[in-house]
Amino acid sequence: MHSTRSQEEWLVHVKGLTMAYGDFVVQRDLTFTVQRGGIFVVMGDSGSGKSTLMRHMIGLEQPAAGDVHYGGEGYWSAPPDARERLRGNFGVLFQGAGLLSSMTLSENIALPLTEHIGVSESYAREVAATKLALVGLAGFEDHYPGEVSGGMKNRAGLARSLSLDPEIVFLDEPSAGLDPLSARRLDDLILELRESLGTTFIVVTHELPSIFAIGDDSIFLDGERHVMSAKGPPKELLEASPDPKVRAFLQRGRFP
Amino acid sequence: MGGAFTSLSRQGEETLKVRIGGEWHLRGQVPAPSEVEEELSRDPRLRRVLLEHQDLGAWDSSLVTYLVTLAARCRARAVDVDASGMPAGLRRLLNLARSGAPNVPPVGPRHHRSIASVVGVWATSMAARSADMVGFLGQTALAVRDLLIGRAHYRRADFALALEHVGGSALPLVAIINFLVGAVLAFLGAVQLERFGASIYVASLVGVGTVRETGALMTGIVMAGRTGASFAAVLGTMKVNSEVDALEAMNLPPMHFLVAPRVVAMLVMMPLLVIYADVFGMMGGFVVAVTTLDITPALYLHETQRSIALHDAAVGVIKGVAFGAVVALCGCYFGMRTGRTASSVGTSTTAAVVSGILLVIVVDAGLTFFFYAVRM
Numbered sequence: 199m200h201s202t203r204s205q206e207e208w209l210v211h212v213k214g215l216t217m218a219y220g221d222f223v224v225q226r227d228l229t230f231t232v233q234r235g236g237i238f239v240v241m242g243d244s245g246s247g248k249s250t251l252m253r254h255m256i257g258l259e260q261p262a263a264g265d266v267h268y269g270g271e272g273y274w275s276a277p278p279d280a281r282e283r284l285r286g287n288f289g290v291l292f293q294g295a296g297l298l299s300s301m302t303l304s305e306n307i308a309l310p311l312t313e314h315i316g317v318s319e320s321y322a323r324e325v326a327a328t329k330l331a332l333v334g335l336a337g338f339e340d341h342y343p344g345e346v347s348g349g350m351k352n353r354a355g356l357a358r359s360l361s362l363d364p365e366i367v368f369l370d371e372p373s374a375g376l377d378p379l380s381a382r383r384l385d386d387l388i389l390e391l392r393e394s395l396g397t398t399f400i401v402v403t404h405e406l407p408s409i410f411a412i413g414d415d416s417i418f419l420d421g422e423r424h425v426m427s428a429k430g431p432p433k434e435l436l437e438a439s440p441d442p443k444v445r446a447f448l449q450r451g452r453f454p
Numbered sequence: 455m456g457g458a459f460t461s462l463s464r465q466g467e468e469t470l471k472v473r474i475g476g477e478w479h480l481r482g483q484v485p486a487p488s489e490v491e492e493e494l495s496r497d498p499r500l501r502r503v504l505l506e507h508q509d510l511g512a513w514d515s516s517l518v519t520y521l522v523t524l525a526a527r528c529r530a531r532a533v534d535v536d537a538s539g540m541p542a543g544l545r546r547l548l549n550l551a552r553s554g555a556p557n558v559p560p561v562g563p564r565h566h567r568s569i570a571s572v573v574g575v576w577a578t579s580m581a582a583r584s585a586d587m588v589g590f591l592g593q594t595a596l597a598v599r600d601l602l603i604g605r606a607h608y609r610r611a612d613f614a615l616a617l618e619h620v621g622g623s624a625l626p627l628v629a630i631i632n633f634l635v636g637a638v639l640a641f642l643g644a645v646q647l648e649r650f651g652a653s654i655y656v657a658s659l660v661g662v663g664t665v666r667e668t669g670a671l672m673t674g675i676v677m678a679g680r681t682g683a684s685f686a687a688v689l690g691t692m693k694v695n696s697e698v699d700a701l702e703a704m705n706l707p708p709m710h711f712l713v714a715p716r717v718v719a720m721l722v723m724m725p726l727l728v729i730y731a732d733v734f735g736m737m738g739g740f741v742v743a744v745t746t747l748d749i750t751p752a753l754y755l756h757e758t759q760r761s762i763a764l765h766d767a768a769v770g771v772i773k774g775v776a777f778g779a780v781v782a783l784c785g786c787y788f789g790m791r792t793g794r795t796a797s798s799v800g801t802s803t804t805a806a807v808v809s810g811i812l813l814v815i816v817v818d819a820g821l822t823f824f825f826y827a828v829r830m
Contacts, residue, residue: 299796300796315480315481321486324523325480328518328522331551332547334550336558342561363480383553387550390543390546394544395515
């Protein structure tokens, strides 16, 4: 059957999504799909609505028009309990990490484990330690977010987004504040998790090395015209995007 | 395929073979590395753990957690772990988890359990805090002086906003509270004075009580809860957002830019608010006296006029200014000393309100005693 087949290929389908704050339209009529197990990069200039798009996709902002479909189920047309179930498949890293400041890094990561799947505290601690080790923060389990640097907070936030092994992970500027080596390591981790766990990643970033290293599909949001001005694998857009702004954006990485 | 399992077997004298299989899910039951540890403790000759997989189905981070935890515990016992028999993806994740652990700085102080250390930490921190408060008082005085002689960096719009926030927006609350306190005073007086046939002195009681005491006191307390809290919360949030650092870096002293306008706004507005509060307090007494006691409006007003002297009003206004200074200083002090986390804003707001109210009452007692001593 054709329809089921296409559902297997794509996991997320954004259909005619218009995002607006009051009368101000951030982006108009966005339509794209994200492949299952893909790493999808959202690019765009500052203020073009990249983070806003993420907030719409994870259900924090209601679209002015359109919907976001997950495996064929429309998020905004679904009843509240179905939305909650869909959200259970998401892991999210916010800009600035959004770690709870009254808990240690380990407690931050253990929180969804103990609250949602009811594992024991000691096992949750072991899982948290593993996730922290994966992002390069072994030994920082008992530090509070206020006691580590911004880049470390970001990595701990990534570890928290991975705590339940979610199907889809949304990352908003994961390499902000990271040195090039840590950023590279983060890219390796993302590729490895996609490879071994089949996780789908939707990454908002303008780190060009990352975009080319991990992105197998992407869109470009134009903040001046409020439309999606390009869609496709970043390496193809670099050579062949019809929009000169997109080529200029991507070439900065190759020809500094 | 069945659930997650591990099976242990010996391979020679020194090697423990751990076979891993089944479906490994965070949400399911998975084996714990402790059984391997127990085996290692039982036989100290074991120097090496060999990992192999057999009928390994789907796995998630529960298996990664198992392997990372096992590797860490083996390392602690100086036992080698050989993971070359595991799937490539797992090996790469294990390597990622093992690599690049930076130098871990020690965690900050956590809990002081013994009573002696709690008392000691409290006492030394109180001493340091008191000294810090006095320093802040001095800095504020200098900043206010700079503002008054026109040498401070601040935005007039901010000052106007502070005036409005401290004064205008507080009017309804100050009016209601003082009106009701005046009415309560009148009832209190009426019950006692009626027994001596001296009901008419309700007017004096309410008049003098309001003007000398409750008008200023109630306004001070309202200000501590309302304005002091808001000063601390706003300045604290600015601190958390690095806005205070940004001002400092731009050579705009936060004491000039943030603290002085707020303190001056409070000092300007408090006398006006106290006079306003006095009017409403006396109105409360008037309404009670005229409606429930046999006193005519004209008589009540006359008696009020007769009993209050100008110096009574001055006492109230002076107290009000003192309360305003105390509240503004507490609010700004705790706001500017906020830490860098979300919860520290709450802590400093609470501290500003609690110490504001406490100090208002303490200052009130002191001033009352002083005015009694100088017969004012």
